[in-house]
Amino acid sequence: MFKRILIANRGEIAVRIIRACREMGIRTVAVYSQADRNAVHVGLADEAVCIGKAEASDSYLNMERIISAAIAVGAEAIHPGFGFLSENAEFVQMCEQHHITFIGPSSELISRMGNKSEAKKTMRQAGVPVVPGTEEPVYNLEEAKREAERIGYPVMIKASSGGGGKGMRIARSREEFAVSFQAAQQESIRAFADDSMYLERYVQNPRHVEVQIMADKYGQVIQLGERDCSIQRRHQKMIEESPSPALTDEIRKKIRSTAVQAAKAVNYESAGTIEFLLDDSGEFFFMEMNTRIQVEHPVSELISGVDLIREQILVAAGEALSVAQEDILFRGHAIECRINAEDPIRGFLPCPGTITHLHLPGGNGVRIDTASYEGYQIPPNYDSMLVKVITYDRDRKTAIRKMIRALDEMEIEGVETNLEFQYDILHQKDFQEGNFTTDFISIHYEL
Template identity: 50%
Template sequence: MENVAISQWPFHKVLVANRGEIALRVIRACRDLGLQSVAVYSDADRNALHVRMADEAYHIGPAVAAQSYLNIPKLIEVARQSGAQAVHPGYGFLAENADFVDACQAAGLIFIGPSSTAQRSMGEKTAARRTAQAAGVPIVPGAMTDMVDDQEIQAKAEELGYPVLLKAAAGGGGKGIRLVREPRDLLTSFRTARSEAQTAFGDGRVYIEKAITPARHIEVQFIADSHGHVVHLGERECSIQRRHQKLIEESPSPIMDEALRKRMTEATINLVRSIEYVNAGTAEFLVGPDRNFYFLEVNARIQVEHPVTEWCTGVDLVQEQLRVAAGLPLSFSQDDIRLRGAAIECRISAEDPENRFLPATGTVWGLQEPSGPGVRVDSSLYPGLQVPLFYDPLLAKLIVWGHNREQAITRLRRALDEYTIVGVRTTLPFARWLMDQPRFISADFSTDFIAEEWEGRQKIADLRLLSPESSEEGQNGSTPPAEELSLEQLAALVGSLMAQEHQVQEQARRRPAAQDGASANRWLDVARRDGLRRI
């Protein structure tokens, strides 16, 4: 490990271009290293914890992300105004935006993440598939569908064999994906996928690939420095997911053995070296019933689920990101990495799991977060927090560690029982339910687990509501599944939620603290006492 005084680093102040728990995570890593941190906040986040925790905080615009957290010129201006020399993007927002990397470099800022070249080679899915194939990494059979007619699309699907997946070429984060099980659904699904891709990513290209089913979703964490060192930190199991959105992650994977781990990690290292990648990233794979694995994508950033890897390896990944960005070598080698015990993470989101995970909003009036041996909470919550609808619904992450998976599940069950959030519907009830499911406890699951178990349970409940014994209200007032809502129903739902959000924001705007910076509660009093500058 190379010890270089912070005063000799090329940066001593870091702009954190994000919000919520990941912004807090980066701020804490900076503080541990003796670096200063600069937070940014929108109208909706004026009293957020990351604003209070940072050494400085700057307002960057309205609640809408496009006018604040995605506003590249404004972020660059804040970095200049604050004197920050480096930018950490966290995850989401601009974390994998190559144009943002270029803008930072043009402004003389150090981007704490991979280069724009590496991001572009991995950001577009078909380009990433070609790169992986060239590096000898197995990929799922598939093909692009642009510039081909309907008959060719149908022929390709038949050649691959159903079920197939349609994926947005420029997609990410589980968005822009549609599963097609029957030939009769292919063309309709294709047109819908193309429209969704154009709307979500400004790029309507779609490719088709063979659906591996049942499959496990397993990813390999890696980090590389500018001195030629590339190290993997084991794998994470991410198969507990709903519509390609992860809900639970754990390390190590319950199905992993040393032979499979060796093959997957070697493939990851080869891929990383082939694109001259520097900083932290994750290679994601599907593992089929035959234990063959297939490349999905590289996430060129820190992941939501990085704490489970940190706990099993003892490595602070965010601090390593900062070291690598400063031009230092990694503080460890591959031989130093030893996986220890088992860790599991629950994502706690402002969603209603009993109502098809629809987004929720409101004010957190009561909060008790768990603690004790083997428990970690990465959270942006506090009593009085007004949960906005403008951003990802993730509120907190509950992570536990045990000497083995059985102990980790026991600790997680205990921690979930201690966790109380009053005022906003969250995914806590789902997590508590999961901890008692025999298939989860025995690790007998795939990416279809939620559809088979949780959503299957809800369908039975819906059928009961519609049975002759049900009340008239139950027959006529039940809510159709979210995927079956009409456009009018969806518009009404969004309108209702936005009206609630507007009311919450209007109340916040009228508070004295929102106009003159006066303390609204003891948290702000403490922040002001400790010298927080609100710009």
């Protein structure tokens, strides 16, 4: 087992990893930017190394400085968390070259599954249902127009290296296709330095359902249930829950087994997520694979009883999974709300500033994942998420009631947040009845 792990991340996920390491008796090393010198993860870790200025490109995305920090402190492994370098194949290659264990899959697998065109091709060959679309990347408008006509409108335009809603547009007709394609491609070039795009049939009014999987070096793959992540704004998740209220027992069994099939097809290792689009007929299609831990992993931990970060570390150290599929008893219902420093009325504009007052909820069945505190200065350089509130109870109805109580109890002053907006969503009849798709916010709110 590792003696020392460097955490190449910040915020609540860095805190989450430090806690898991402490429980396993592993020393931790935090890296931080100048803007994060007073951050919670810096104080919690056994050691801390400043790696640069506030801009992510000078710190959390600076591969050379992170590798140098790991070598300097003698860390045998690096945990990337999510975002930043968590799915960067070049960074994983650097870890491999310096004999530092990357807590995640190999650079080859990240590269293979990170390119959405290649990932879909791989899944198609493995017999996993895939949304009809281009089988190879497209690079220019004329080629894209021909493919769009073949697929049929409406079409979804996506960056091959995309994520977080970047490089994504919907073209509902050939008249608007050119503008949409060029805008998505330019956004992809700016965000990912990649002009390769792909097109697929736009599944109208879908649910976003993903399955959490965990795999070791010995071919063992388990699934830890599905999550419904359909409540989104601008293709970014706001509320996640497990199990999905949209699935029948038959579809649930099928989508979970398909996720295991997909992971085995690529000889996957570590924690990962197979993401699907579910249409109103109950048919589902592979969308993408996330080769890392997800923001919403706590809901899967609560219904399965498995510590995903602990399993990640065990697998990276060469150990077998500590649980088999038959050991997992799925129980209850879990919901997560992401509380962000943003203003929903102004298009979810990020709102950095200082938290002047903070009261966090608690009680039975309430989990809080955060790195925020009273007096915390929220930097403008990073993601705006402040707190993840997760509630767990015997069924969906009681888990929602518990979340309403928790958000009602929560107080954040000094910055604008989406707290009241989340609270309002929970009271919507359609949400409470499980009657929603990825268009929920645009249907129910004029923003």
